[in-house]
Amino acid sequence: MAGMGKLRVAVVGAGAAGLCAARHLLARQDLFAPPVLFEITKHVGGTWVYEERVGHYDNGLPIQSSMYRDLRTNIPKEVMSFPDFPFAKHLPSFVHHTEVRKYLEQYCDHFRLWDHIRFDTTVDAVDPVKVKGGWKGLAWDITSSDGVDQSKSTKERFDAVMVCNGHFYDPYIPAIPGLEKYKGMLMHSHDYRSAEPFADKSVVVLGAGLSGLDIAMELANVNAKVILSHGQKPLTCPMPKGVEQAPPVRKVLDDGTLQFQNGEQAEPEVFMLCTGYNFLFPFLNEQVGVRVKEHLVYPLYKFLIPPAYPSLFIVGICRAICPFPHFHVQSQFVISVLDGSFSLPTREDMEEDIELDMAARRARGVATRHILKLDSEQWAYNDHLAQLGGFQPLPRYWANLYESNKVFRARDMLNYKTYNYNILNETEWMVQNLQGQQLQKPQITHI
Ligand SMILES: Cc1cc2nc3c(=O)[nH]c(=O)nc-3n(C[C@H](O)[C@H](O)[C@H](O)COP(=O)(O)OP(=O)(O)OC[C@H]3O[C@@H](n4cnc5c(N)ncnc54)[C@H](O)[C@@H]3O)c2cc1C
Numbered sequence: 219m220a221g222m223g224k225l226r227v228a229v230v231g232a233g234a235a236g237l238c239a240a241r242h243l244l245a246r247q248d249l250f251a252p253p254v255l256f257e258i259t260k261h262v263g264g265t266w267v268y269e270e271r272v273g274h275y276d277n278g279l280p281i282q283s284s285m286y287r288d289l290r291t292n293i294p295k296e297v298m299s300f301p302d303f304p305f306a307k308h309l310p311s312f313v314h315h316t317e318v319r320k321y322l323e324q325y326c327d328h329f330r331l332w333d334h335i336r337f338d339t340t341v342d343a344v345d346p347v348k349v350k351g352g353w354k355g356l357a358w359d360i361t362s363s364d365g366v367d368q369s370k371s372t373k374e375r376f377d378a379v380m381v382c383n384g385h386f387y388d389p390y391i392p393a394i395p396g397l398e399k400y401k402g403m404l405m406h407s408h409d410y411r412s413a414e415p416f417a418d419k420s421v422v423v424l425g426a427g428l429s430g431l432d433i434a435m436e437l438a439n440v441n442a443k444v445i446l447s448h449g450q451k452p453l454t455c456p457m458p459k460g461v462e463q464a465p466p467v468r469k470v471l472d473d474g475t476l477q478f479q480n481g482e483q484a485e486p487e488v489f490m491l492c493t494g495y496n497f498l499f500p501f502l503n504e505q506v507g508v509r510v511k512e513h514l515v516y517p518l519y520k521f522l523i524p525p526a527y528p529s530l531f532i533v534g535i536c537r538a539i540c541p542f543p544h545f546h547v548q549s550q551f552v553i554s555v556l557d558g559s560f561s562l563p564t565r566e567d568m569e570e571d572i573e574l575d576m577a578a579r580r581a582r583g584v585a586t587r588h589i590l591k592l593d594s595e596q597w598a599y600n601d602h603l604a605q606l607g608g609f610q611p612l613p614r615y616w617a618n619l620y621e622s623n624k625v626f627r628a629r630d631m632l633n634y635k636t637y638n639y640n641i642l643n644e645t646e647w648m649v650q651n652l653q654g655q656q657l658q659k660p661q662i663t664h665i
């Protein structure tokens with residue numbers, strides 16, 4: 219570091235990940251100049267900023283948030299929070315989305331992030347530049363604008379970039395043969411806001427991820443007749459009234475009828491794709507070599523760093539994780555890389571590490587599109603980064619409580635959000651149902 223000024227770090231996006239990045243950069247003013255957070259909208263919180271409209275804002279920019287009106291969190295607040303900033307004590311474990319937005323605003327208050335955010339500013343380009351004496355010989359030019367008129371854009375140079383642009387925005391539409399022949403209302407969960415418009419209607423929900431399951435339950439509550447079409451093993455937990463399961467939709471016939479993989483057919487009024495989202499990095503210079511294929515973003519060392527451009531960090535691309543603590547760990551790891559407390563391997567060694575990791579996952583039968591789904595492996599990943607970076611790992615109860623919630627959800631998706639959790643100490647916690655009865659904790663042996 220000798221001879222260099224403070225590092226200037228740009229953060230793309232002021233959702234939970236970008237805010238977390240900024241919080242950790244600001245904690246190290248010895249090393250970093252105050253970060254600059256670029257944010258398209260007028261708000262912090264990304265996903266957690268509910269917008270009743272769908273499509274576009276008045277200024278023509280697309281509405282990115284996929285939040286719907288009645289959504290409650292699916293992770294108890296005790297482990298959903300950033301580890302250094304708990305949710306308010308009076309709240310139940312599963313909060314309404316408005317509370318998460320408030321929480322993220324309070325995080326900004328507490329860690330004094332507001333002054334560092336440039337609202338109404340879209341990052342249009344992130345370009346690497348070779349700079350003698352720069353961090354790893356590199357710097358980054360960021361071109362930004364109001365997103366509407368790119369002729370009035372600004373270019374600024376930074377030493378490093380943390381990309382925190384989110385990935386639940388651009389609908390993934392599977393290639394279903396004949397889809398254009400479907401005659402009813404075709405929509406994606408990205409544009410779902412509330413159940414009332416679907417009252418008493420027949421709906422095929424495609425995909426049983428958390429969106430498919432939650433939306434199927436909301437639709438059942440307004441007496442819709444739902445077929446939940448998905449490719450997983452049939453769900454065995456109690457289903458809401460009026461929800462049936464079917465295999466995936468195979469194709470749409472010439473007359474607009476949906477045909478499932480078992481040959482059965484349906485002609486629903488609504489075909490709701492809950493098929494997930496695409497990764498998009500439209501601003502990232504192709505030279506950086508980060509590619510997206512089948513829902514995999516690669517090559518990234520530790521799912522974060524392109525080996526050839528190690529001052530770029532793509533935070534939060536993993537799926538099936540506990541997001542806020544994951545961002546907390548990744549951000550601290552990035553700081554440990556930039557402050558030199560963890561020295562990155564050579565480019566070749568990082569590339570080999572990535573290849574070995576991918577090969578090991580494939581050998582276990584993990585499909586390419588699921589490689590970024592860390593699921594129960596996230597805890598080992600978090601601990602690994604904490605160990606490499608030399609910072610505090612998550613408290614011990616975290617993994618066990620999170621995994622237990624998953625077990626409760628699989629057993630009883632209709633009621634698990636009514637439970638309330640209590641942390642006793644570093645290792646112990648308790649859970650009660652709505653009636654205040656203490657529940658038996660599941661045996662968690664796989665982590
Ligand atoms: C329907 C739904 C329900 C969810 N429920 C839960 C839950 O219960 N619990 C949980 O922990 N997680 C939940 N999640 C996951 C959720 O996405 C994460 O909690 C978290 O919000 C992700 O934060 P992020 O910062 O990575 O992305 P986002 O929240 O998407 O934020 C990205 C930000 O970057 C900005 N941005 C994008 N591109 C640019 C650009 N070019 N220039 C400038 N700014 C840009 C966007 O405007 C946005 O503000 C849910 C997600 C969805 C879609």
Ligand SMILES: NC(=O)c1ccc[n+]([C@@H]2O[C@H](COP(=O)([O-])OP(=O)(O)OC[C@H]3O[C@@H](n4cnc5c(N)ncnc54)[C@H](OP(=O)(O)O)[C@@H]3O)[C@@H](O)[C@H]2O)c1
Binds near residue numbers: 466
């Ligand atoms: N708080 C809440 O209650 C809540 C509610 C909704 C969403 N969320 C969050 O929102 C995020 C996004 O969830 P999501 O459910 O929208 O996306 P997702 O997790 O990517 O799930 C999409 C699902 O669609 C399936 N799918 C895709 N194409 C298909 C096809 N052609 N036929 C059948 N199935 C198909 C996928 O199966 P494969 O994986 O096998 O391809 C996958 O199971 C997650 O982080 C989730 O936790 C939270």
Ligand SMILES: *[C@@H]1O[C@H](CO)[C@@H](O)[C@H](O)[C@H]1NC(C)=O
Binds near residue numbers: 642644645646
């Ligand atoms: C945590 O609490 C439990 C139950 O009260 C107790 O048995 C255990 O010793 C405590 N552990 C620690 C680390 O304090």
